[in-house]
Amino acid sequence: MSRGSGGGYDRHITIFSPEGRLFQVEYAFKAVKASGITSIGVRGKDSVCVVTQKKVPDKLLDQTSVTHLFPITKFLGLLATGMTADARTLVQQARNEAAEFRFRYGYEMPVDVLARWIADKSQVYTQHAYMRPLGVVAMILGIDDENGPRLFKCDPAGHFFGHKATSAGLKEQEAINFLEKKMKNDPAFSYDETVQTAISALQSVLQEDFKPNEIEVGVVRTDSPAFRVLSTEEIDEHLTAISERD
Amino acid sequence: MGDSQYSFSLTTFSPSGKLVQIEHALTAVGSGQTSLGIKAANGVVIATEKKLPSILVDEASVQKIQVLTPNIGVVYSGMGPDSRVLVRKSRKQAEQYHRLYKESIPVTQLVRETAAVMQEFTQSGAGRPMLGWLQTILDFNVKLKKTKLRALGNMSHKKTLLGVRPFGVSLLVAGFDDNGPQLYQVDPSGSYFSWKASAMGKNVSNAKTFLEKRYTDDMELDDAVHTAILTLKEGYMHLKLLFF
Numbered sequence: 259m260s261r262g263s264g265g266g267y268d269r270h271i272t273i274f275s276p277e278g279r280l281f282q283v284e285y286a287f288k289a290v291k292a293s294g295i296t297s298i299g300v301r302g303k304d305s306v307c308v309v310t311q312k313k314v315p316d317k318l319l320d321q322t323s324v325t326h327l328f329p330i331t332k333f334l335g336l337l338a339t340g341m342t343a344d345a346r347t348l349v350q351q352a353r354n355e356a357a358e359f360r361f362r363y364g365y366e367m368p369v370d371v372l373a374r375w376i377a378d379k380s381q382v383y384t385q386h387a388y389m390r391p392l393g394v395v396a397m398i399l400g401i402d403d404e405n406g407p408r409l410f411k412c413d414p415a416g417h418f419f420g421h422k423a424t425s426a427g428l429k430e431q432e433a434i435n436f437l438e439k440k441m442k443n444d445p446a447f448s449y450d451e452t453v454q455t456a457i458s459a460l461q462s463v464l465q466e467d468f469k470p471n472e473i474e475v476g477v478v479r480t481d482s483p484a485f486r487v488l489s490t491e492e493i494d495e496h497l498t499a500i501s502e503r504d
Numbered sequence: 505m506g507d508s509q510y511s512f513s514l515t516t517f518s519p520s521g522k523l524v525q526i527e528h529a530l531t532a533v534g535s536g537q538t539s540l541g542i543k544a545a546n547g548v549v550i551a552t553e554k555k556l557p558s559i560l561v562d563e564a565s566v567q568k569i570q571v572l573t574p575n576i577g578v579v580y581s582g583m584g585p586d587s588r589v590l591v592r593k594s595r596k597q598a599e600q601y602h603r604l605y606k607e608s609i610p611v612t613q614l615v616r617e618t619a620a621v622m623q624e625f626t627q628s629g630a631g632r633p634m635l636g637w638l639q640t641i642l643d644f645n646v647k648l649k650k651t652k653l654r655a656l657g658n659m660s661h662k663k664t665l666l667g668v669r670p671f672g673v674s675l676l677v678a679g680f681d682d683n684g685p686q687l688y689q690v691d692p693s694g695s696y697f698s699w700k701a702s703a704m705g706k707n708v709s710n711a712k713t714f715l716e717k718r719y720t721d722d723m724e725l726d727d728a729v730h731t732a733i734l735t736l737k738e739g740y741m742h743l744k745l746l747f748f
Contacts, residue, residue, distance in 0.1 A: 273514050273669045274525055278532030280672075301562075370565065374588075381585035385625070387514060387667035410565070416585025419556070420565025438559055 271387040282391060283384050286414035289393030290340035295326070296427040297339045298459050299397045300437070301409045302452030304480040306399040308337040308409075309456040310427075311464070312474045327476045327487055331356045333366055334400040335476045335485035339426040341393035348394055352376060369400035373410035373418045381416030391415070395426040399476065401483040425459075433463045449479055450499070457493075458500050467501070470494040514669055515626045525670055526626055529692035532672040533582040533704060538739050539568075540703035540711055541579070541676040542732050543687040547725035548678035550579045550687075551732040553705075553739075573598045573608055576679035581705030582692075583672035590671065594618045611679035615688040615696050618675065623694025628668045674704045707739040714738050 268275040272282040297310035310326050328336045328349040336352060338345030355375055359367040376396055383391045391414040398410045411426065412418040423441050425433030436459050447455060453475065461467055470490040478485050488496075515525040539552035552568050569579045570591045578594070580587035597617045601609040675690040689704065690696040701719045703711035718731050 271514075271667075274528030274532060274672070276524075276528055276531070278528050278530070278535060278672065280669075377585060378588060378592075381589060384585065385589075385668055385671075387669070408562075408565075415583075416588075420562035421560055422562055423560045424558075434558055434560060441560055 272384050272391065273387065280384055280415075283415045286391040286393050290395050290414070290426065291428050291430070293340050293342075293393075294428055295339055296425065296429040296433060296460065296464060297326070297337055297395075297397065298423070298425045298433055298437070298456050298463075299337065299399065299409045299411070299421065300423040300447070300452050300456040300459070301407050301421065302447035302449060304407060305447075305449040305452050305477060306401075306407045306409045307453045307456045307475065307477045308335070308397055308399055309453075309460050309473055309475050310337055310339065311460070312472055321471065325474060327474050329485050329487075330372065330398075331360070331366060332484050333478070334369060334372055334398060335478065337397040337399070337476060339395045339397070344392040344394045345396075348376065348392060348396060351379070368402050369398055369408040369410055370402070370420065372400075373398045373412055373420075376412045377416050377418035380412060380414055384414075384416055397424065397426065399478050400485065401478050401480055407478065407480060423455075423459075425463075429463045433459055436462055449477075450496070453477065453488075453496050454500050454503070457496055461500070468497060470497060514628060514667060523626065523693070526693045529582075529670040529672050530674075533674045533692065534706070534708065536581040536583070536673075536705045538703060538705040538707050538711060538736060539579045539581045539676060540701070540715070540732060540735055541678055541687045541689075541699065542701040542715065542719065542723070542728040543678075543685050543699070544723045544725045544728035545721070546685065547680060547728070548685045548687050549725065549728045549732050550577060550676050550678045551729075551736060552579045552581070553736060572614065572677070573679075575608060575681060576611055576614060576677060578675050578677050580673045580675050582674060586671045587673045587675070590618060590621065590673065590675065593621050608681065610681050610683065611677065611686045611688065612683075614679070615677050615690060618677070619690045619694045619696045621694075622671050622690060622692060625668050626670045626693060628666055676702060676704065703735070711735050711739055 269281045272280050275281055295311045295313060299308040312324060314321050314324050326338050330336050330352050334356060336349060352372060356367045356372060380391060383389045396412045400408060402408045409421045410418055411421055411424050423437040440455060470493040473493065475488040475493055476485060477488060515523050518524050537553040537555060541548060541550040550569060554568055556563055556566060569577060571577050572594050578591060594614060598609045598614055670692045677688045677690065679686050687699050688696050689699055689702045701715040703715060714735050
């Protein structure tokens with residue numbers, strides 16, 4: 259029996275295909291899109307904001323339990339786009355890792371260190387056959403002591419980059435095109451501009467106006483570095499400001 | 505653990521005697537961004553394309569060329585995440601050498617140890633009959649529930665790795681030690697060679713032809729840097745000509 263092409267198993271586990279591709283990793287990316295949610299993150303001059311859709315499929319569901327925004331430590335937030343179960347595993351491990359870091363080294367885990375840790379873990383799943391890659395794209399946000407506000411995105415392939423603005427999920431490409439135009443001249447957004455750019459990007463790409471309970475917004479600011487999820491009243495204020503502006 | 509289900513090698517010989525997973529890994533490298541290295545009389549230069557997927561990416565957060573020790577650096581072509589594993593492993597090996605011998609690790613030794621790690625991942629697992637394969641895939645869904653997550657960082661154990669694929673990167677290691685400037689290329693198979701100048705990734709044949717023409721044994725480092733940049737630009741230009 260020839261194992262020439264991996265015997266067809268290159269689609270089932272993470273071994274190379276004849277073209278040098280990892281099908282399982284590519285399928286993991288598709289799983290992220292299959293969740294039907296789009297998320298956006300924007301970094302401003304002294305703040306970072308992430309926004310995601312909050313789709314509650316059933317009116318009987320407890321709305322407060324449906325969330326994709328997770329605090330990892332007091333100062334680090336994680337927005338998970340994709341399979342919620344995989345997201346919760348990742349969040350649990352990240353929280354553990356961040357807590358151990360604080361204990362071991364005596365200072366808070368920086369944003370890029372957490373992003374790198376998540377990406378390295380994802381890489382292991384792409385190289386070892388016994389675990390599949392997670393179907394989650396994670397956006398990490400926080401204020402770095404030395405470099406200010408930072409936004410990182412980690413994907414199932416194990417890549418991670420810092421971003422000025424980015425998107426993940428179903429309408430990822432459309433959102434990135436929109437954001438590229440907005441961020442072309444390296445604008446230094448204030449806190450309000452950052453939040454409103456993120457929300458209006460989502461509205462534009464999905465072509466709908468949101469009600470305050472249909473989106474989730476998380477922020478960190480240099481003058482209040484704790485990761486915070488905005489309340490519906492605050493979201494409403496921003497939505498009003500956006501519609502008045504237009 | 506789900507490992508026992510993969511206690512056979514994913515990299516096995518084909519009837520024609522080839523290790524196809526390694527060949528596929530090389531294909532993955534060949535579709536990566538171009539990188540190259542040139543050994544000069546008084547130093548070594550390594551360079552790479554740094555094309556980011558969008559202008560929104562913070563380019564300061566991306567570093568493709570990495571330091572392994574104060575006098576050894578490395579660049580890769582292929583899968584970025586895989587290269588991070590090797591960089592981390594190599595740095596640790598260099599440090600362990602220093603702890604033992606109170607001297608910086610020679611370039612050849614670091615290259616050899618890094619190559620050994622890459623080779624390990626091509627010879628994973630004990631032998632098991634082919635039939636076991638099918639059983640494994642069928643059991644996959646069931647075992648998934650019982651599989652525990654394993655922490656990263658166990659690669660220093662002597663036990664053979666189970667169910668892994670080769671690394672999808674080739675590395676160019678540039679260093680300067682008592683033997684002078686050195687440049688090594690390490691492939692996914694774990695084989696390594698010393699080069700006067702080499703290139704990897706896309707456009708490798710054009711780049712190598714260009715380097716062959718331009719290389720001289722007595723090049724100064726500044727010339728080498730200049731040539732490296734020209735070679736990368738050449739690859740760019742060539743691509744543009746292909747489309748227009």
